[in-house]
Amino acid sequence: xxxxxxxxxSLGKIFVYIHNNQINVILLDNLIIxxxxxxxxxxxxxxxxxxxxxxxxxxxxxxxxxxxxxxxGSCDSSNIYIxxxxxxxxxxxxxxxxxxxxxxxxxxILSHKYGNTDNPNVCFYVDSTSSLTINNxxxxxxxxxxxxxxxxxxxxxxxxxxxxxxITCESKGGLRAICIYTExxxxxxxxxxxxxxxxxxxxxxxxxxxxxNAIMAQSGNIELYxxxxxxxxxxxxxxxxxxINKGLYAGYSHGGVYFAGNNITAHIxxxxxxxxxxxxxxxxxxxxxTNGASLYIGGAYKNTLYVNNCxxxxxxQPIVIKYSSSSSYGHxxxxxxxxxxxxxTRCGFRNDGDCEIYSGLGxxxxxxxxxxxxxxxxTSETYNQ
Numbered sequence: 516x517x518x519x520x521x522x523x524x525s526l527g528k529i530f531v532y533i534h535n536n537q538i539n540v541i542l543l544d545n546l547i548i549x550x551x552x553x554x555x556x557x558x559x560x561x562x563x564x565x566x567x568x569x570x571x572x573x574x575x576x577x578x579x580x581x582x583x584x585x586x587x588g589s590c591d592s593s594n595i596y597i598x599x600x601x602x603x604x605x606x607x608x609x610x611x612x613x614x615x616x617x618x619x620x621x622x623x624i625l626s627h628k629y630g631n632t633d634n635p636n637v638c639f640y641v642d643s644t645s646s647l648t649i650n651n652x653x654x655x656x657x658x659x660x661x662x663x664x665x666x667x668x669x670x671x672x673x674x675x676x677x678x679x680x681x682i683t684c685e686s687k688g689g690l691r692a693i694c695i696y697t698e699x700x701x702x703x704x705x706x707x708x709x710x711x712x713x714x715x716x717x718x719x720x721x722x723x724x725x726x727x728n729a730i731m732a733q734s735g736n737i738e739l740y741x742x743x744x745x746x747x748x749x750x751x752x753x754x755x756x757x758x759i760n761k762g763l764y765a766g767y768s769h770g771g772v773y774f775a776g777n778n779i780t781a782h783i784x785x786x787x788x789x790x791x792x793x794x795x796x797x798x799x800x801x802x803x804x805t806n807g808a809s810l811y812i813g814g815a816y817k818n819t820l821y822v823n824n825c826x827x828x829x830x831x832q833p834i835v836i837k838y839s840s841s842s843s844y845g846h847x848x849x850x851x852x853x854x855x856x857x858x859x860t861r862c863g864f865r866n867d868g869d870c871e872i873y874s875g876l877g878x879x880x881x882x883x884x885x886x887x888x889x890x891x892x893x894t895s896e897t898y899n900q
Contacts (some may be wrong), residue, residue: 533558542567552577559583564593564620571597574604580611588620588652595620601627601660605636612644621653628660632691635663643699646674653681661688661725665696671734673699677706684727685711687797691748692727699735703742710746711794714767716802723803726768728752739764745791749773749811757781765791768805770829775814782900783822790829807831807860812870813838817845823899824852832861832886838868849898851875855884862886873898 528544538556541563548571554560560582569576576597588594599605607622608615626636638656641647647669658664664686669675675697686692692712695701710727717724729744730737730751737753741761744750749766754776764771764786771788774781788809793799809829812818814837827833833855837843847870855863863884866872874880875896882891 537561539563541565542569545570547572548576549573551575554579554582554584556582556584559585561585561587563587564590564595566590566592568592568594568596571595571607574599574606575609576607578609578611579613579615582613584613584615586615586617586620588622589618593620595622596625597623598625599627599629599636602629603627604629604634606638606640608639610639610641610645610647612642614646616648616650617652618650619652621655623655624657624664626656626658626660626662626664626686628658628662628689630663632663632693635665635668635693635696637665637668639667641667641669641673641675641699643670643672646676648676649678649680651679655683656685656694658686658689658692662686663689663691665693667695667697669695669697669699669701671698673697675699675701677703679704680706680708682706682708682729683711684709684729686725686727687711687713688725690723690725693731694729694746696731696733697735697737698733700737701732701735702738702740704740706742708742708744711797712747713798713800714747714793714803714805715798715800716804720802723748724800726803732757744771747793747797753779753781754815755779757783759783759786761785763787763789765789767791767793767799768803769811770806770809772810773814774810774812774818774820776818777815778817779815779819781818781820783820783825784899785824787826788828790831790833806835808835808865809833811835811837812846812848813843816843819846820848820850821898821900822848822850822853823897825850826854828856830856830860832859832865833863835865836867836870836872838866838870840868844869846870847873849873849875849896850878851896851898852877854879857884866890
């Protein structure tokens with residue numbers, strides 16, 4: 516049962532056949548979808564876009580339940596597109612207890628204001644019993660009226676893998692624009708992930724009014740290999756165990772990665788971290804604040820980072836290790852064969868309190884680059900974990 520209902524002008528526009536115990540659905544023309552497509556199948560389903568566009572004119576385009584589904588967008592001009600009404604919650608895909616693979620194609624939401632950080636409009640929603648693999652695809656979520664927007668939103672225990680993807684999220688005046696919000700286990704390879712918004716404070720001046728992240732890794736585990744990411748708050752806010760190898764990780768306020776999880780461990784190697792300015796057309800209101808850092812550790816306790824063969828550039832302070840006796844303490848950084856820029860304006864390392872730095876072989880900095888010369892130990896180790 517593919518549950519294809521109310522497909523406007525669809526007669527003669529799809530071809531369905533079963534081969535090798537697989538249901539193949541091939542588009543023969545562009546489709547306008549006026550009500551949700553429900554896919555529930557005991558057999559694997561292969562949806563072949565075949566160079567055509569599915570234009571969704573309903574709140575949820577496709578719900579996939581208890582199924583194994585492949586979306587093949589590898590033919591040029593394959594596209595799934597949805598434009599929302601104002602204050603309408605929208606998804607292209609809602610994946611429930613299913614395994615979905617997307618290969619190729621372009622997928623896009625244009626939203627006209629909806630939601631908040633806990634309930635944004637999304638392209639792909641993945642529940643806690645599902646997996647989503649995306650290969651060589653372009654995915655974009657745009658809100659043009661200050662709404663909350665994400666591209667991919669995954670729940671606890673889900674599995675997400677992205678390979679060779681370009682993922683973009685933009686909500687100029689919205690809180691907050693997040694490309695990938697993940698509570699599950701996530702692995703990203705060779706991908707470009709960028710999130711754009713203004714960087715402002717709220718009216719009370721005690722929180723953000725607008726900001727963005729390429730990735731919000733809320734829980735589970737995350738692995739990034741040879742990626743480029745950028746966001747206004749940070750490239751990634753990471754609250755879970757993390758592995759990064761190769762790539763460039765950039766952000767406007769807190770640098771490439773803001774580590775903010777309790778008792779997490781991160782292994783970082785062969786990568787660059789960058790304090791990067793505002794993109795054209797976006798503003799900083801001067802109240803939200805920026806740290807001029809490439810990497811920031813804080814907002815939680817007992818983060819442990821192992822760093823080898825990395826470069827850090829932050830115009831004010833390349834690396835910040837925040838201390839608060841009640842909320843941010845006990846962090847440890849083990850670092851070797853790594854460089855910071857030495858033309859900083861404040862310090863090379865800002866180590867606010869009880870946090871510890873272990874400097875191994877091959878670094879270009881010394882204890883003189885610390886803002887406060889505390890808890891700094893030189894070793895003969897290489898921290899290539």
